[in-house]
Amino acid sequence: MSFGRLPTDRRLLAGVAGLVLAALLAVEVLFPANPVTDVGAVLVTIVADANYVSSVLRLTVPIAFAALGGIFAEKSGVINIGLEGLLIISAFTSLAAAAALGGGDPNQTQLWLGFGIAVLVSTLFALLFAIVCIEFKADQIIAGLAVWLIALGLAPFASKVIWGQVNSPTIGTFNNWTIPVLSEIPFVGPVLFDASPMVYMLLVAVVASWYALNRTSFGRWIEASGENPKALDTVGVDVRRVRYTGVLLSGFLSGIGGAGLAIGRVGQFIGGGTTMVNGRGWIGITAYLFGNYNPFGAFGASFLFASLDALQFRLQQVGYNIPSELIGIIPYVTVVVVLAFVGRTRIPSAAGDHYESGEE
Numbered sequence: 431m432s433f434g435r436l437p438t439d440r441r442l443l444a445g446v447a448g449l450v451l452a453a454l455l456a457v458e459v460l461f462p463a464n465p466v467t468d469v470g471a472v473l474v475t476i477v478a479d480a481n482y483v484s485s486v487l488r489l490t491v492p493i494a495f496a497a498l499g500g501i502f503a504e505k506s507g508v509i510n511i512g513l514e515g516l517l518i519i520s521a522f523t524s525l526a527a528a529a530a531l532g533g534g535d536p537n538q539t540q541l542w543l544g545f546g547i548a549v550l551v552s553t554l555f556a557l558l559f560a561i562v563c564i565e566f567k568a569d570q571i572i573a574g575l576a577v578w579l580i581a582l583g584l585a586p587f588a589s590k591v592i593w594g595q596v597n598s599p600t601i602g603t604f605n606n607w608t609i610p611v612l613s614e615i616p617f618v619g620p621v622l623f624d625a626s627p628m629v630y631m632l633l634v635a636v637v638a639s640w641y642a643l644n645r646t647s648f649g650r651w652i653e654a655s656g657e658n659p660k661a662l663d664t665v666g667v668d669v670r671r672v673r674y675t676g677v678l679l680s681g682f683l684s685g686i687g688g689a690g691l692a693i694g695r696v697g698q699f700i701g702g703g704t705t706m707v708n709g710r711g712w713i714g715i716t717a718y719l720f721g722n723y724n725p726f727g728a729f730g731a732s733f734l735f736a737s738l739d740a741l742q743f744r745l746q747q748v749g750y751n752i753p754s755e756l757i758g759i760i761p762y763v764t765v766v767v768v769l770a771f772v773g774r775t776r777i778p779s780a781a782g783d784h785y786e787s788g789e790e
Contacts, residue, residue: 480620482744487621488695489736490729491628492517492707495687496714497721497728498639499680505643505723506676507656507669507780508563509570512577513684514711516552520688521707522585524548525598525699536601541693548692549685555581556681560674567784578711586701596701603697604628628690632729635683639725652676656778659785669785684711709758716761722775735761 496513503510528536528544536544559577562568586596593599604627612623643649654662655672663669691706692699700706713735714728721727738760 480617482740483617483621484625486733486737486740487629487632488626489740490733491626491632491694492687492691492710493714493717493736494632494729494732495635495683495690496711497717497732498635498725499683499687500715501639501643501718501723501725501728502652502676502683503680504676504718504781505656505778506652506673507659507778507783507785508560508673508677509574509782510556510559510677510680511571511574511715512555512559512581512711513680513714514707514709515574515578515581516555516681516684517688517691517707517711517714518578518581518585518705519555520548520552520685521692521705522589522699522701523551524689524692525601526588526592528693529598529601532601534599534601538602538605541602541604545689545693548689549682552685552688553678553681556677556684557674559681560677563677564670564673564784570782582705585699585705589699589701598699598701600698601693604694626690626694628686628694631686631690635686636725636729643725648675653778656781659780659783663785663787669787673785684714687714713761719775720761723778731761 496517499516500510500513524544524547526544527547528541531543532540555577559573562573563570589596589598606624607627607630609623613619615623643652651662651667651672652675654667655669655676659669662672687710688707691710696706698706714732717731717735718728720731721729
């Protein structure tokens with residue numbers, strides 16, 4: 431199985447990164463008392479910690495699920511920048527539904543029911559977005575912003591109505607799924623075989639998304655819908671139906687990400703400011719752009735951005751105070767660098783364009 435050769439420019443970037451690491455090693459040897467090398471030693475210790483990697487995987491969940499959803503929508507020809515809003519609405523709904531079902535103290539079954547309701551609500555929001563964009567030919571960027579703004583206002587408002595404040599009470603979270611024997615393997619066991627069910631769902635979703643897009647007729651329809659909808663229409667495939675499916679998948683996957691954040695990891699809905707989602711939907715967009723619409727690339731970018739977030743907290747714990755604002759801008763700066771200097775990310779030709787069957 432081949433995932434394609436690494437583009438020359440990215441090999442060059444990898445080479446530069448290797449030279450930077452080699453330079454840091456040289457500094458370590460020549461100047462062992464240098465404070466830069468102290469930070470390097472701390473970083474090596476942190477990233478070699480299984481608990482850190484497990485934390486990064488949990489932080490990756492909402493970003494990567496939003497990124498996967500964005501891939502399906504945009505490759506079909508519909509730009510869905512409302513992923514942030516879908517994460518917000520599903521995070522709130524999962525918590526509210528689970529709390530209502532469990533009387534404020536839901537068991538695992540009720541948490542899963544709340545999870546399912548949240549995914550359904552997120553999918554319905556995506557359906558509304560699809561109707562506005564496909565049937566009424568609304569501007570997709572404006573419609574996506576509307577989804578985000580509606581969710582940003584609606585979720586905290588509903589939280590105030592239900593609990594009297596924008597932050598919900600704390601409830602339980604999903605129990606880890608532990609695989610006997612394998613979970614005892616050093617490092618790998620705690621990371622992959624004693625993990626949140628959301629992590630397992632993400633790993634399956636990444637592989638399934640790649641397979642669907644690259645090895646099935648549906649994947650070819652999605653590709654054609656975003657690149658040449660007229661050709662797809664000519665062979666008798668309904669472009670509108672393909673685009674509806676792509677957008678609904680973005681709602682479904684984002685719903686998993688938002689619910690996974692709220693009741694898979696935090697156990698609370700936090701509605702203050704930009705809410706507990708805190709830009710993860712926007713970072714999901716940068717992740718799939720960085721990954722060039724490849725699910726594996728989007729997952730890798732999401733993992734990278736999540737690792738920086740987790741690293742910030744770990745460094746603060748050992749005395750290195752790195753501003754969260756600095757960490758927050760890194761994903762966007764990274765995408766700008768990739769688009770400007772690497773130039774390998776290509777938006778589907780018909781993304782954002784409306785199409786009517788039979789038009790010339």
